[in-house]
Amino acid sequence: MQVLMGKELLSSYKQQILSAKRFVLYIRDCYPDCFRFAVCKVAATLLLNLKIKLVKDTASKGLVLEEDKEKLLQILDEQQFRLSSSA
Structure with missing residues (x-):
């Protein structure tokens, strides 16, 4: 990484990571x-994003019907909406 970032930038990056860990x-x-x-x-x-990806990948391989894919994605979209609107 030092070759890509340079010594000074890498040092700053490491400091920021340590600072973020302390803040967490x-x-x-x-x-x-x-x-x-x-x-x-x-x-x-x-996990919801992973489920969405799995449904899309499975459908692209022809293992899930298009209408089933749409139903599953709609259900997952509703779950994402409920999760995002929770306090």
């Missing part, structure tokens, strides 16, 4: 309930 720990310690909720929400979003 600070948030976790100061706001434990909110932190747990946020982690769960991020995980749920990642």
Whole structure:
């Protein structure tokens, strides 16, 4: 990475990563309930995105009918909407 970024930029990058890690720990310690909720929400979003990708990939291989794909994507889209509108 040093070849791509250069010594100074790489050093700055590493400092920013360490700072971000400390800040995440600070948030976790100061706001434990909110932190747990946020982690769960991020995980749920990642899983929904994975489900959408799997449905599309499976359909592109012809393993799922087009109408079934559309129904599944609609259900997943509704789930994403509910997740994004939760506090």
